[in-house]
Amino acid sequence: MSEIKIKVKDNEKSFSQGISPKEVFESLNIFSRSIIAAKKDGKPIDLNTKLSEDCILEPINIGSEEGEEILRHSASHIMAQAVIHIFGKDVKYAIGPAIENGFYYDFDLEHSFTPEDLEKIEAEMRKIVKENYPFERKVLPKEEAIKLFTELNQPYKLEIISEIPDDTVSIYTQGDFTDLCRGPHIPSTGYLKNFKLLSVAGAYWRGDEKNKMLQRIYGTAFATKDELKKYLHFLEEAKKRDHRKLGKELDLFSINENVGPGLILWHPKGAMVRKVIEDFWKDEHIKRGYQFLYTPHIARVDLWKISGHWDFYRENMFSPMEVDKGLYMVKPMNCPFHIMVYKSKMRSYRDLPIRYAELGTVYRYEKSGVLHGLLRVRGFTQDDAHLFVTEEQLEDEIIGVLDFTNYMIETFGFDKYNIYLSTRPEKYVGSLENWELATNALKVAVEKLELPYKIDPGEGVFYGPKIDVKLIDALGREWQGPTVQVDFNLPERFDVTYIGKDGKEHRPIMLHRVVLGSMERFFGTLIEQYAGAFPLWLAPVQVKIVPISDAHKEYAKKVYDLLFENRVRVELDDRNEKMNAKIRDAEKEKVPYILIIGDREVSENTVSVRKRRQGNLGAQSVREFLNRVLTEIKEKTID
């Protein structure tokens, strides 16, 4: 038998052909049970793959990112096996990949899975794990695979096979269950020790709503018991951070059935936070050379025909209303109005760039099933702006916008977000040169700011490339927030022009951008970011004064007045309650500072300062405390 050279780390050795990664690792004394697969020249393979050529091998540890993925993928197979054991061979299984934090498998069967079924399936999985069936890989010619899955009556598998370009496909068998799969897998089912099934959900075959709705079971698996426990604990904690729960508890906002789904009622506390955000937002826009606009909520259908929304966006718009025999529509976007302001007179190249900003409230019809607290609603206020720029100005303006976005995210203390640069799709308007120019400008801008980003090739909108910032909620789900979009389309449609140096008409490029996203979504993620405990500068109530008894109320009122005069958001808790009860309530309200006032404070002209979640900080003079608070507010300190 011939020899092959295998390199592991820096060690190159000869082995006889047909040796497996497991045997190689064993011979080098680096094998352990935590190694579940191997990488051959960077490609993951099974531990028992027979090696036939020179290669570089690396072990894949169960705890590594790749190891976890393999483990979870194998878990999905084991789940499918368990489902078939319980519900019979008539169950059609579709796809079962590993995903972030877990795995799922989609099934097609008559019976609807119940939570009790999940327990049964989990129990059956434990049995399969105990049996410790090896995962056996087999490579088949396509025709044979087709024959196999035809016999098994698995149409989804047949559909997948028909789309695989290769002549052969691989299948994996553990015990009595066989699945079409690229692999690799854990060596045997016994390796799956720490897993849990989490939920059932509907999912269209291939994510297309024209296809059949399948039943998806989500689960998770980890290398260690500890990690699984930690993840389940994280899910519990995430529930506590849920902005919908906190919004109710902290009396920030509500959604009323009679008002309508997806329509937000901002309560005084929530509205105060929004007011602070908006004031800050406006100041920053003035600093950065923006001008403010106010535009109507409705417009003639004619406007939406020019903009193209009538043709391409109608399904997201509320139905038209008839006024004086004409049709009007509620706005889903602000851009056409801003363009009309631009077009209200002749513009010179000297006027550009023009930056129009508006906190514009828009309404979009969203399918009922997708609404989600503040994060997906039907009426929302975009912190919108439209920039009209020349080609020469494009790059600088994009950098300016992105810098602005970045500044906002940092100031609000967001540490969880992803940035995506979406490039030209197949169908597009505008010249190739302009696309190049704009895409490049976006790239230069993110790189200049040293922001980590991913490229979404071809995911741009037809009218121009864009950068999206996706904010992440307590459960790790992404929600589109700030975005900068270049638009080559609307200036054409509206025939937007400026007069250049040459005295001729030119077409400006338009930028759409939001630096927060929408007030609703931004507020929702902000609540989750801080679990409701807003930093001082944002807190709806910044200071709560707690007099110990009636005798201290007069002095407490004086402290209150001083803070109030200095525009600190302060409340005096003069209820007939015990101090401890008042402290408890203030803590539950997540008020940053609690001032206790008793005999000592009155006689010494001080306040006893208690910091939210930290406890007693001791006594301070009233002045001292006021300065501390004012400084912290001014500096927008995040604690």
Added chain:
RNA sequence: GCCGACGUAGCUCAAUCGGUAGAGCAACUGAUUUGUAAUCAGUAGGUUAGCCGUUCAAGUCGGCUCGUCGGCUCCA
């Protein structure tokens, strides 16, 4: 919109097999005057999401509608 689960007092939750809807907190009234996370007592609070049906009897069983939640799809 689709699949599934859920909807009981302002909030969080009970209510056995279909047999008089109940508790804690909050609210209100009174007492208590308090030193760093809940003072005590009393009062009031309900078309059990809505409508229709089965039944002697429905919070409970069935149907429809609305809403919420988890997903699919879509987006700020």
